Amino acid sequence: MSSPFDPALSRRNFLKWSGASAAAIAAGSQTPVLHAQAKDGNTGQAPTVAHKYTVCGMCLNACGMIARVENGVVTKLDPNPRFLKSRGMLCARGNAGIQQLYDPDRLKYPMLRKGERGEGKWERISWDQALDIAAEKFMKIAKEYSRCGVLFTPGSDTQSTFVHWFAEVFGSYNIATHESSCLLSRNRAYLDTFGEVPFADVLHTRYIIIVGANPFEAIMTPDTIDLMTARKNGCKIVVLDPRYTKTAGLAHEWFPIKPGTDMAFFLALAHVITQEKRYDQTYADEKLYGINELTEHVRQYSPEWAEKETEIPAEAIRRIARELSAAAPEAIVYPGRRTSDYVNSTQMRRSMAIVNALLGNWDRPGGLLAARQVGLANPDLPEAPFYDDNPENRLDHGMANMMFDEEGSFKHLRDAIIAGKPYPIKGWFIYKYNPLQSLANRKKTIEMMQKMDFIVSVDITMSDTAYMSDLVLPAPSVLERQDPAVGLQGSSACACVMARDPVIPPLYESRPVFDILKGMAGRMELAEFFDFTVEEYRKGQLKGLPDAEKALREDGVYYNPSKLYGVYDGKIYKTLSKKIEIYNQRYAQMGADPLPVYQAPREQPVNRYRLVVGRSACFTHCTTQNNALLHEMMPENTLWLHPRSARKLGLTDGDRVEVKSHAGRGELAVSLKNGIREDTVYMASGYDPLSPGLTRIYGRGACIADLIEDYADHLSGNMAMHETFVQITRKGAV
Amino acid sequence: MRTQLAMVIDSSTCIDCKACMVACKVENQVPEGYWRNWVKSSEPRYADVDWMDSVRPAHFQPGGCMHCSNPTCVSACPTGATYKDESDGAVKVNDRLCIGCGYCIPACPYGARYRHPTRHVVDKCDFCQHRRDRGELPACVTTCPTKARVFGDINNPKSDAAQLLKQNRSIQIVHESVNTQPNMYYLSATAPINWPVKPGKPDAMQFWKLINPSIWGVVGLNALGVLLMLGKQILMSHDKPAADNSSPEKES
Amino acid sequence: MKRMLISIMTLVFLTVSVAGLMGAEKGGNSRKGKYTFRKSCRECHMEGGKAQELSPANKTQAQWDAVFAADQYKSLACKAEWEKLSAGDINDIYAYMWDHAFDSPSPAKCK
Known part of the structure; x- marks a missing residue:
């Protein structure tokens, strides 16, 4: 055997696979896949080796994996080459999923708090006791206050759909998802412009402007991989970021924009494109609503004006506007993902959406794509009951005027819970959600928790939020559970269905949240609403897709070959004007700015630095810093500080500093980085936890959640996490 | 022609996500604190205060054992545990012969070897031999998001690696003191390239003398001979040294 | 600057007042409407229904x-x-339909 593997395997075949063609799926086969399907023992070893398809759960992208199981132990996770959304790759976190499974820091059995909240004293109890207590406490709150007196926070997880269902049948509208600290302002802006939240066809674009996003570090599939492929194919990448991220480092042009002034840049782009008539007039006449109003409105926003706001040279802005429109419609202002940055985030994203509208890129190759049909059905479930004695609305209703009713606003909810108005919330069911590390103003979240009578956390490790709870229930990792089917949008790669089956049985006493909810429902006279198994639920979801089960079994994924481009041909847009609303009529009716009006960011106080949030490819928000395989990459966080700012403060690289805001404080070392503006500082999220249960990072670095002050986007109620200014002082040598 | 496994890397597509490092660590059970592979980075030097005014793009460079055709580590090994496998061209360590003396560690200009803290043998990349036995690619290659690492037999003209080499200019990274003829090729250009060190004499001699003098007797003569050869490698190599601008480039 | 002030004031005003307008304009209880709709209408108006x-x-x-007007x-x-x-x-059903209409700020999600 001179060459122990097939040279045809690998790159060319991989490219064929990732070629977005459903036909390719039926065609060739590939060695790694064969191995996944192979019967045990094909390697000549004892017949205890199995390869099983599964889907990663280390972040919410859901990338296809093949787990190798030897003697019942998962020994390696490899990418599933048939999983087009993830382009046959698995990132560092995906590879480290194995450590999440076997982490000694995992929760092992149900625990009930003894002593004060946060004191760290626990009593091990049985599952029966745990479910009895949870059911009894929530029913007590329902009787004494109302069913809306229990808050549910399902994090981003395949089984979260069951938490939503439980909340509905239990009778609480108070559900807050992670979205109100993430992407709601982006969703708001695009929904209010195009009537739909788009996916970017990064792969086929020729020019992309990336602002408030960092796709080479905040990995998103397939966008991250597609961006590199597009770059190889000649796509120009322009990045605006106050920090030299890896995306900035790999861009063709990077501008360290003054934080919070992004809208000025986009209004100036719109200025150049409209004044120089660089848009398609026929397209505008047919599809756009308010082009004339826009032209008039942006006349004031010249590149010269924008230069003063953004600190990006006017000549560069003008040039970029021309290059961008020349590449249109294969040109994109990248919509980004986490847009929880400023109090005017929605309007800021509206200005970006409007430039996209001018590029005429909607529903076209290399532009913005509509969601594709996946074909999952809603399983037949009994009708949820209606409780007449409930309050009429969510607790945070009306606290932002364009809030999404299903997602709410954690920031506003928290204020209302602390105020106890308009009605009290006394219970909290938490699943895969860790606001004490991931959201602004940790102290305020603790204050909110102190208003509550009973808090349940379902988690894999003792996160800070679990640590401050009353009852902690151990959940399995995604490798240990059966999940409902989920439809995934993979931009131009695919629209697909994924579903998980256990790779190994749950470890310790961990139970999936579905079992927990079912157990609670049975103790609350709600058993009829959970009278099904995950298996049955999934069958219900797949009833309209006869080929899906086979494909899931054989390929680990099912593709619905639905239309990709031209979805809107002959269709109206879901807006009041039935067109792309550059000028938003509903905003006008409400008295909000129908066209984005520039609002300069709050003035920066002297000797204060703007604190910005950002991502690393090894960490999912605040969840993987304690993972031994990833922890090595950054054992603790440091404060990025420009050398000139450091000189002013009398600091040298590695000095320890105290960082203070109106919300809190922290201590950490500084890293002198030229790759950050002098007026801005950055630190990674997820360090210095309250919980000693996170043994590797406990006492390491500083907690950004303790520093960020709580602001919200006016329109969507999305958290605004870049509005904080911090003071930096040197700590004496230790 | 004889098989020569190699890695052809388009480092300009690396995003420094560290997937290859974690994949390798899991696949090969590399202990905490040690690595068989890496991603080096040529981000701007932050000491340069005016750097921001003249932005240069960042460059990330995946690497690992280069499976050299002229391996200084093989010459340094007193027991023959480290050897160039003629069947696939990979440089390997035979655990049963390795006495953990560690001579080979400083003899590698690339820092690709470490002494395993519990197995007490030297460990390094073997292009995932056990995966290849199963017909799979090395873990780092399979997992890479941008498929920057392309692996194959460069003597087999049908392999992706050979074709990439044929179609592109490529460079190898070597220290000026010795051309190890590495089998890791970087397409067109890569950075940084001035990081290899001069193959050194092993500090481990001292270590072994202290720890287990009896072994010295057994391997001493062997080691002396090997050291002479190493010295020869270092002092008498007349191969063209490669610096930043004069790396040997292979053109088609 | 003036314009900015006005827009801030508008927003403050809006968060207090207009917000409620979105859901409650029709006077009905949208949540109850959802329940009533599902209870009374969905049997026929569901996938595979009459x-x-x-x-x-x-x-x-x-x-x-x-x-509803006609x-x-x-x-x-x-x-x-x-x-x-x-x-x-x-009226509740009307409120539910209107609040989550095709072109509403929170269109009903179809999976």
């Missing part, structure tokens, strides 16, 4: 206005079902 599958997102707000439902095959509902129930 009638066309129906969700708030099937029509625009203007279309729902038309349906009592269009009275000419439907399920007239008898409608007559069983109280005026309050119908």
